[in-house]
Amino acid sequence: MELLSGADMIARALHDEGVEYIYGYPGGAALHIYDALFRQDKVQHILVRHEQAATHAADGYARASGKPGVVLVTSGPGATNAVTGIATAYMDSIPMVVLCGQVASHLIGEDAFQETDIVGVTRPIVKHSFSIKHPSEIPEVIKKAFYLASSGRPGPVVIDIPKDMTAPTERYEYSYPKKVRMRSYSPVTRGHSGQIKKAVELMLKARRPLFFTGGGVVSGRASEALTDLVRRLNFPITTSLMGIGAYPQGDRQCLGWPGMHGSYESNNAMHHTDLIICIGARFDDRVTNNTSKFCPTAKIIHVDIDPSSVSKTVRADVPIVGPADAVINEMISLVQGRELANPDALEAWWSQIDGWRAEREGKLYEPSAPGEPLKPQQVVEAVHRATRGEAFVATDVGQHQMFAAQYYKFQRPNRWITSGGLGTMGFGFPAAMGIKMSYPEDDVVLFTGEGSFQMMMQEFSTCKQYGIGVKIINLNNQSLGMVRQWQDLNYKSRHSHSYMESLPDFVQLAGAYGFRAIKVHTVEELEPALEEAFRNKDELVFLDIYVDPREHVYPMQVPLGSMRDMLLTKTERT
Amino acid sequence: MRHIISILMENEPGALSRVVGLFSQRNFNIETLNVAPTEDATLSRLTVTTVGEDRVIEQITKHLNKLVDVVKLVDLTEGSHIERELMLVKVKALGAQRDEIKRTADIFRAQIVDITPSLYTIQITGDGGKLDAFLAAMQPVGVLEVARTGVSGIARGEKVLSL
Numbered sequence: 001m002e003l004l005s006g007a008d009m010i011a012r013a014l015h016d017e018g019v020e021y022i023y024g025y026p027g028g029a030a031l032h033i034y035d036a037l038f039r040q041d042k043v044q045h046i047l048v049r050h051e052q053a054a055t056h057a058a059d060g061y062a063r064a065s066g067k068p069g070v071v072l073v074t075s076g077p078g079a080t081n082a083v084t085g086i087a088t089a090y091m092d093s094i095p096m097v098v099l100c101g102q103v104a105s106h107l108i109g110e111d112a113f114q115e116t117d118i119v120g121v122t123r124p125i126v127k128h129s130f131s132i133k134h135p136s137e138i139p140e141v142i143k144k145a146f147y148l149a150s151s152g153r154p155g156p157v158v159i160d161i162p163k164d165m166t167a168p169t170e171r172y173e174y175s176y177p178k179k180v181r182m183r184s185y186s187p188v189t190r191g192h193s194g195q196i197k198k199a200v201e202l203m204l205k206a207r208r209p210l211f212f213t214g215g216g217v218v219s220g221r222a223s224e225a226l227t228d229l230v231r232r233l234n235f236p237i238t239t240s241l242m243g244i245g246a247y248p249q250g251d252r253q254c255l256g257w258p259g260m261h262g263s264y265e266s267n268n269a270m271h272h273t274d275l276i277i278c279i280g281a282r283f284d285d286r287v288t289n290n291t292s293k294f295c296p297t298a299k300i301i302h303v304d305i306d307p308s309s310v311s312k313t314v315r316a317d318v319p320i321v322g323p324a325d326a327v328i329n330e331m332i333s334l335v336q337g338r339e340l341a342n343p344d345a346l347e348a349w350w351s352q353i354d355g356w357r358a359e360r361e362g363k364l365y366e367p368s369a370p371g372e373p374l375k376p377q378q379v380v381e382a383v384h385r386a387t388r389g390e391a392f393v394a395t396d397v398g399q400h401q402m403f404a405a406q407y408y409k410f411q412r413p414n415r416w417i418t419s420g421g422l423g424t425m426g427f428g429f430p431a432a433m434g435i436k437m438s439y440p441e442d443d444v445v446l447f448t449g450e451g452s453f454q455m456m457m458q459e460f461s462t463c464k465q466y467g468i469g470v471k472i473i474n475l476n477n478q479s480l481g482m483v484r485q486w487q488d489l490n491y492k493s494r495h496s497h498s499y500m501e502s503l504p505d506f507v508q509l510a511g512a513y514g515f516r517a518i519k520v521h522t523v524e525e526l527e528p529a530l531e532e533a534f535r536n537k538d539e540l541v542f543l544d545i546y547v548d549p550r551e552h553v554y555p556m557q558v559p560l561g562s563m564r565d566m567l568l569t570k571t572e573r574t
Numbered sequence: 575m576r577h578i579i580s581i582l583m584e585n586e587p588g589a590l591s592r593v594v595g596l597f598s599q600r601n602f603n604i605e606t607l608n609v610a611p612t613e614d615a616t617l618s619r620l621t622v623t624t625v626g627e628d629r630v631i632e633q634i635t636k637h638l639n640k641l642v643d644v645v646k647l648v649d650l651t652e653g654s655h656i657e658r659e660l661m662l663v664k665v666k667a668l669g670a671q672r673d674e675i676k677r678t679a680d681i682f683r684a685q686i687v688d689i690t691p692s693l694y695t696i697q698i699t700g701d702g703g704k705l706d707a708f709l710a711a712m713q714p715v716g717v718l719e720v721a722r723t724g725v726s727g728i729a730r731g732e733k734v735l736s737l
Binding site: 119120123124127128129131148182183184185306307308311312315 | 583584587588591592595599629632633636637639640642643644645737
């Protein structure tokens with residue numbers, strides 16, 4: 001058996017785990033590990049310009065590939081800078097392993113230089129965490145961390161590594177375990193058959209059924225099975241913001257996504273359905289609006305791998321704890337050869353839904369006339385056309401995020417990359433980098449705004465270093481659009497600190513790093529700029545697109561109302 | 575309603591803080607908390623009493639079960655069970671009161687475990703109600719200090735909480 005130092009064990013274990021990229025930033029407590037990385041060439045380290053970007057880049061990689069993202073930071077500020085990214089991954093159940101340097105064991109608790117109790121700081125935002133107590137534990141802890149991060153309901157795992165655990169002078173036997181077992185952790189592998197039968201009977205008898213599926217279908221790789229089941233039954237489906245792409249958008253059966261800014265037909269269908277078949281979504285407050293008025297006539301089947309998600313905010317009538325793919329496949333085998341009890345009712349339900357669709361057809365927004373400021377929605381639609389709906393799309397947070405979700409139509413899962421749960425501004429740019437590095441042949445688009453982008457714009461430098469060709473669509477409305485929208489609606493248009501004064505000239509800024517950048521003001525300039533931007537897939541291009549700052553995101557649910565209570569435009573409501 | 579949840583968890587550093595942290599993070603309430611290693615040195619048993627509607631208790635047990643350090647748990651209040659708390663209390667004990675305090679302690683099956691010329695230290699076990707009643711009985715003579723362990727409990731009959 002080989003003798004390795006703790007630091008070399010880390011590098012080796014990451015390779016044995018199949019890790020391609022680590023995103024990180026060096027510092028004192030992590031230097032032994034960085035030296036070990038220098039002396040190998042299997043795992044590639046990507047140097048970001050801020051630790052938060054490391055976590056978001058790893059997160060973007062994980063969301064696109066389905067594999068855990070890996071982060072390496074030093075102790076103290078290195079680790080605390082990573083906290084927002086860890087919380088972002090936690091809220092969206094993204095597999096991630098974060099290795100944090102720590103001060104040497106004998107200094108812990110003494111307020112040593114760059115010491116933070118990062119295990120304590122991150123406790124509420126991790127799936128689990130480890131602190132290395134002896135170098136010989138390293139291979140097993142790393143194996144456990146990857147197993148925990150990627151199995152069951154995925155999530156981030158932190159490993160705290162005191163500097164003396166990686167000392168080059170101490171060597172121990174290295175072998176990487178093929179498997180780990182933990183007596184206190186055994187994620188379910190299938191759902192309860194009796195419950196699934198019960199669910200299927202309800203589905204066959206339903207008069208106004210509706211699938212409502214979420215991120216669990218994406219991370220559970222159950223998209224194909226879901227599409228099969230939904231098509232067999234000819235039921236309508238709405239996917240949560242996190243579940244976009246798990247069922248092809250634009251398909252007749254897909255109603256878009258529900259919730260605060262969800263589609264008119266989705267929210268109406270949710271309100272009127274008599275059976276919600278929820279798979280891998282968690283009925284969060286941005287979906288349900290007021291839970292006491294939520295879906296008054298619906299029975300709820302709730303499939304989730306995490307029992308604590310079931311009946312948390314909304315009581316499930318048929319709870320099923322299990323992985324999405326296994327449960328859906330069991331449902332498929334049960335519906336095979338069976339007939340719907342009320343096919344006429346389903347027909348009538350479809351006409352009702354088509355009626356809602358027709359009501360809003362062509363009324364979603366007013367495209368701008370030549371010479372007028374561009375509408376953000378039409379920019380998203382133009383990008384969708386330019387990329388044939390096949391790009392990876394990362395976003396930041398705010399109006400542009402909602403417009404991107406509403407107007408870019410995804411055909412596949414893992415292509416829509418957004419911070420849904422935590423709503424982290426600054427997420428998008430590094431996430432796009434993480435995606436592009438793993439999918440160099442694909443178009444990777446970042447929809448951002450001038451507010452979000454400035455939170456992580458230092459990453460231009462990382463893109464320059466590694467030649468990362470993401471396409472940045474800056475929907476520049478010179479204000480914090482979503483904040484401004486709420487101020488318009490709830491604070492009599494008192495725009496408290498939602499106006500971004502002293503914006504940089506983004507074209508010059510991108511130019512300073514050597515990137516092509518184009519300012520776009522009018523509809524005539526848009527198509528040629530997009531054409532130029534997407535001509536070369538290896539090149540980072542920044543489009544600074546000025547859009548109408550007065551535009552609001554609609555529909556918008558009325559606070560404390562039911563699913564169908566919506567503002568449809570600035571002057572219309574349901 | 576009040577519930578007693580008994581948890582077997584890994585006897586590892588940080589495990590206790592994860593359990594306690596969960597309660598504050600999710601806005602669950604802790605009335606009492608009691609923790610010690612078991613006969614198996616790799617396991618600790620933690621007993622927590624909490625108050626909440628059934629929906630909240632269901633969430634508490636689900637979230638506790640999700641913690642990687644939690645191996646097994648049981649809500650003792652779902653069945654017949656024994657619950658005990660131990661209390662050490664120092665009371666003023668002067669002159670004629672010394673006899674009276676001794677008699678009261680006997681009635682409660684409490685024991686005087688330490689004395690000085692001016693005070694008694696009394697040990698008493700029982701459920702929370704009994705301990706409260708004893709404290710109320712001692713109030714007139716003067717309670718100087720109280721140390722309570724919080725509830726520990728075990729199911730009646732054949733049911734066993736083990737791996």
